[in-house]
Amino acid sequence: METRKHTLILTALVIGSFISIYQTVSLNVALPGFMKIFDTDLNTVQWLMTGFTLATGVIAPLSGYLGNRFGTRELFLFSIASLIITSLLCAFSWNMDSLIVFRILQGVFCGIIQPVTLTIIYQMLPFEKQTFALGLWSASSVLGPALAPTISGWLQSWNWPMIFLIMLPFGVVAWILGWLSLEKSSAKLQKPSFNGIGMIGVVFGSLSLLMVFSHLHQWGIFSISSIVCLLLGIGFLVHFCWRELRIKEPLLDLRLFINKDFSLSLATSAILTSTLYTGIYFxxxxxxxxxxxxxxxxxxxxxxxxxFMTVATTISTKYYDRVGAKPLILIGIFFIIVATWAFCSLKVDSSKGFVMLWMTFRYIGLGLSTTPIINAGMSSVPSQLSGDASALMNWIKQVAGAISVGVFTSFFYTRISYYGNTNSHSQEVYVKGLDDVFMLATILTCLSIPLTLLLGKKETKRKKTRMGGKVTKSV
Known part of the structure; x- marks a missing residue:
């Protein structure tokens, strides 16, 4: 009976995770099409991605508090239901402005689903099933980038509202399975007090930084807008960290950074997320x-x-308990570095087979390393803090992704200007700029090697049992 219940829980989480990631990347290659559909310019259409990114980045650090306050089951069901509603609203948008607004609302709930599903894995599933569950969760997260561009590109050419409607049946299934299987919050659920100042700090701090790096190329790093937003973002977040470390009931438990393995896994995850975005974007x-x-x-x-990334994720899950996190992460990083280095030699006449081969290598590396990195960090913290840990992990990944796209895009156009974008050699100059971007990405990826080597040899083996509504840990 318990096995059946765990299967239903895992199915709900995997489907929910897949839907949120699908919606996150579904418009990556579809933006030019919306320019024609709504007869508008690229700067306006880009807000379909920029607004979504801002929403997911701002809400991610609040997911831990919301889960503790209302319960992870309730938060999951509410977010899935809201994602269904906002997807319907996107499908029936009557102009670009309404689509942007509904897309931003969709981003809010996508930003909650990822951390809350990760939290549930570590709170509601037995320890011996967590690695397998995390592997499926990670695989569902990478299937989104695998399938979304193909599906959304085809649907846009046929009937663009279907980009948003196609996931509705999956959302309904995830909600029903979650309602049937997820544990209801205990009547004695400890509800943290509302921390309004902390919430203002993390929301405006995140929003300011995300605005800077989302508009870095348009504004310029030394523009008044960039400097003001950057200073505001840093100021808000410094005050947020100072306050959260001093109060009894913080919005986000930043003391988790004292945990060496958690901090190292977080930093490594941020670097590899940045590397992932260079491939997805460029x-x-x-x-x-x-x-x-x-x-x-x-x-x-x-x-x-x-x-292939899905296959690699499955392999890393199978061998995780046998060899541990560190070897799998290092092998994955090796694949990523080799493939990213290969893209430093992109040419105008590089074949599509060349691109497919080295993207396969990159994705294999990401598949091998993603699950071990997350599990190394999450399994090193007590189960009752998994909500804060997953919120921190997703928050850092969201910010790292936005920053990397902004920095790499600005660097790309800087290099194009350096080489001189003449009409007769525009393609050559364009590709030279891309080569430099991947060179920078290769150097960045190399920084993850010493961080991985510093990870503990073996993660703490925790057996969690529930006694009187409390979670206990034995080593």
Missing amino acids: IPLYLMEIHQMEAMEVGLLLCLPAL
């Missing part, structure tokens, strides 16, 4: 700008490499 640009491929063609080309 390789489709290369294929569309240089090879003149349509969005659906790009999605089909990148589908096979991303599916």
Whole structure:
């Protein structure tokens, strides 16, 4: 009976995670199409991604508090239901402004689903099943980038509202399974007091930083807008950290950073997230700008490499308990470095097979390393703090992703200007800029090696039992 219940829980979490990631990347290659559909310019259409990113980045650090306050079951069900509603609203948008607003609302709930599903894995599943569950959760997270560009590219050319409607049946299934299987919050659930000052600090701090790096290329690093937003963001977050470390009931338990393995896994995850975004963002640009491929063609080309990431994630899950986190992470990083280095030699006439081969290597590396990195960090903290830990992990990943896209994009255009963008050599200059971006990404990825080597040899083996509504830990 317990096994059946755990299967239902895991199925609900995996489907929910897949839906949120799918919606996150579904418009990556579809933005040019919306320019034609709503007869608008690129700066306006980009808010479909920018607004969504801001929403997910701002809400992620609050997910731990919301789970503690209302219960993870209730938060999961509410977020899935809200994602269904906002997807319907997006599908029936009557102009670009309404679509942007509904897309931002959709981002809020996508930003909650990822951390809350991760929290539930460590709170409601037995210890011996957590690695397997995390592997499936990670696989569902990478299937989104694998399938979304292909599906959304095809649907946009046929009937664009279906980009948002296609996930509705999966959302209904996830909600029903979650309602049937997830444990209801205890009547004695400890509800933290509302920390309004802390919430203002983390929301405005995150929002300011995300605004800077989302508009870094348009504004320029030394513009008044960039400097003001950067100073505001740093100021809000410094005050937030200072306050949270001094009060009894913090919005987010920052003392988790004292945990060495958690901090190291967090830093490594942030670096590899930045590396992931270089491939997700720049390789489709290369294929569309240089090879003149349509969005659906790009999605089909990148589908096979991303599916290899799912296979690699399954392999890392299978061998995690046998070899531990460190060897798998190091092997994964090796694959990523080799593949990212290969993209430093992109040419105008580089074949599509070249791109597919090295994207496959990159995705295999990410698949091998993602689950061990997350599990090394999450398994090193007490179960009752898993909500704060998952919130911190997703918050840092969201901010790292936004910052990396902003910095790499600004660097890309800086290098294009350096090489001189003449009409007769525009493609060559464009590709040289991409080569430099991947060189910078290779150097960044190398920084994850010493962080991984500093991880503990073996994660703490925890057996968790529930006694009187409390979680106890034995080593």
